[in-house]
Structure formats: structure tokens, C-alpha cells
Amino acid sequence: MSDLISRMPEVRGKLLPDAELAPFTWFRVGGAADVLFLPEDADDLADFLRALPLDIPVTVLGAASNVIVRDGGIEGVVVRLTPAFGKVRVNQSQVIAGSAALDARVSQTAARFGLSGMEFFSGVPGTIGGALRMNAGCYDRETADVLIEATALTRKGQWVTLSNRDFGYSYRHSEAPEEMIFIEAVFQGTPDKPEAVRERIEALKARREEAQPIRDKTGGSTFANPDPPGTPDQRKCWKLIDEAGMRGARRGGAQVSEKHCNFLINTGDATAADIEGLGEDVRAKVKETSGVDLRWEIKRIGRAG
Ligand SMILES: Cc1cc2nc3c(=O)[nH]c(=O)nc-3n(C[C@H](O)[C@H](O)[C@H](O)COP(=O)(O)OP(=O)(O)OC[C@H]3O[C@@H](n4cnc5c(N)ncnc54)[C@H](O)[C@@H]3O)c2cc1C
Helix, strand or coil: CHHHHCCCCCCCCEEEEEEECHHHCCCCCCCEEEEEEECCCHHHHHHHHHHCCCCCCEEEECCCCCEEECCCCEEEEEEECCHHHCCEEEECCEEEEECCCEHHHHHHHHHHCCEECCHHHHHCCCEHHHHHHHCCEECCEEHHHHEEEEEEECCCCCEEEEECHHHCCECCECCCCCCCEEEEEEEECEECCHHHHHHHHHHHHHHHHHHCCCCCEEEEECEECCCCCCCCCCCCHHHHHHHCCCCCCEECCEEECCCCCCEEEECCCCCHHHHHHHHHHHHHHHHHHHCCCCEECCEEECCCC
């Protein structure tokens, strides 16, 4: 891929050819990025995007807690946002967070300043960029409930501001153009006692610890529930998968979690193909037993091995 690196514009950050991505992903699988870009700051990223030939694809990763990077790696440039993109500050009842900030930090900051509404972020192990893209949420609260607006860069390096409505949110899904790189978001909090907010965060973390395999190499919920929260008799993926007899099912080094069967785990030596293939086995079995077509929540990106 050395010819691709020669087509890269001048930057202040780092450009790394053939950079392994697996160590950064929660699943710990996948191939290399043709080029990995670690921008120094938002202006560096904007200048880079403006100068990068448009035929070169760009993919952004946050904490990689909701992706399977395929074994053949990712074509073009992968952008990983550096700590310069992770600042969090508070303005009256609003929390303003850089897109590389961990969701948990946003909820902790809100608690410190006596703002409620963002407790659910402490249950999501990704970054704000990933939360904006995925409409991340848990226990009946989601990003769409608290987002006011976000700034982003287009593939051509132009700054844009998106309102909550522009994201076209639905359950774990956004209609915002795939090419956009989110840079910063503004969230609305509601004044409350810091101790009360902290207590709710602790309760939520305890509930999650009990129900999810959060210490495994996993990618979170594999499939989106077919019905959004609040639907009467909501169909849940874990139940459909359990009823299809797939709890604990294996393919290579991949396994359907025994603890929560909407989670796939890498038991140690799985490839991305094992994990994705097992996900397809689950989808086929659920279709056969219940007629439901499960929609992947986990993003699968890159080239097959
Ligand atoms: C143990 C575990 C538990 C989980 N529990 C939950 C849960 O309760 N609720 C929930 O909603 N999710 C959950 N997840 C999934 C995951 O944490 C969320 O989807 C999270 O929002 C993904 O953020 P990320 O930074 O890891 O994004 P990544 O996985 O890196 O990327 C996900 C998508 O977002 C895009 N993206 C990332 N950053 C940006 C950016 N700056 N600009 C534009 N696009 C961007 C990527 O291109 C990709 O398409 C869980 C995951 C794990 C491993």
C-alpha cells in the first residue's frame, strides 16, 4: 500500500501505512488499514479531507465497540480521533462533548455538574462519535433524547452543523450521511442533585454488569431489536435467538454468549469471518424458527480475508 501513502497530503498529525486495527477493536479481530490517520486537531483533519483525492475512501472509527473489521482490512484511510477531539465542557445545563470523548465521561461530567438525562451513556462503552452515528442508548433512553446539535466535517472537509432532526434517528440508526465525521455534540441536561444522578449511574452499571458479557471480546448487541422500545409485546433479539436454540452456538473461535445471546464473543482465536459467519448462522436460524429477519446492529466494514 506504499503507493497510497505517497498520495497522502501533508499533515501535522500521523499517517501510518498498513496499520493493524485488531488491537484497537473490542473484538480484537480484523486486518490492517491501508493508511491510518491520527489527526492533530480538527483543522488538521479538515485540511486533510480537503486535499485528499476523492477516489480514496475514508472510514472513521471511535472505540470500535460496535464494529467487525473484516480480515482483509480496510481500503483507503481510517481516521482515529486523538485526545484533542475528546474534550468535555459544561455551559449552564448543556454538555458539549468532543466526538472522541467516551460516553461514560460525558455521563460522569453531567453528574458532577448536577445534570440528569445522560446517565444512560454510562452503559455504552463507545465514544460520542459512535453514539451519534448509532443512536446509542440503553434502558429506554437514547442519544436522540438529549442531542441538541452536532458539528461535522464532510468528505470534502467542509464544516456543517446538524440539528437533532437532521440525524433522522430511529432505533440504533441515523440517516446522517455515512461520509460525515462528527466532531462535537451539544447535549441538553436537566438540573438535579449530583448524588441522585450518581446513584442512578451506579444502579445502571450494576444492572449491565449482571446482564452483559462486558469483560469479553465482543461488539455489544449484534442485532437491533425488531420493535423499538415501548412497543406492546416488543420482540427482543435475545429471546428470538434463544428460542431458535442458538445460545452458546459456535463457529471457529466465535461463540454466541451464554450470558446474553444477542452478544457474539471472540473466545480467543476467532477471525472476523468466524464472527460474521456465526452472526449469519443466527440470522438464518431465527428466520427459520420465527420468520423474523434480524437486522445487523454491528457495522461490518472492510474487505473479506
Ligand atoms: C460490552 C458492550 C456493551 C454495549 N452496550 C451497548 C448499549 O447498551 N447500548 C448501545 O447503544 N450500544 C452498546 N454497545 C455498542 C457500542 O458501544 C455503541 O454502538 C457505541 O455507540 C459505538 O461507539 P464507538 O465509538 O465504539 O463506535 P465504533 O464502533 O468505532 O463505530 C461505530 C460506527 O460509528 C461510526 N463512527 C464512530 N465515530 C464516528 C465519528 N466521529 N463520526 C462519524 N461516525 C463515527 C463508525 O464509522 C461506525 O460506523 C455495546 C458494546 C459493547 C462492546
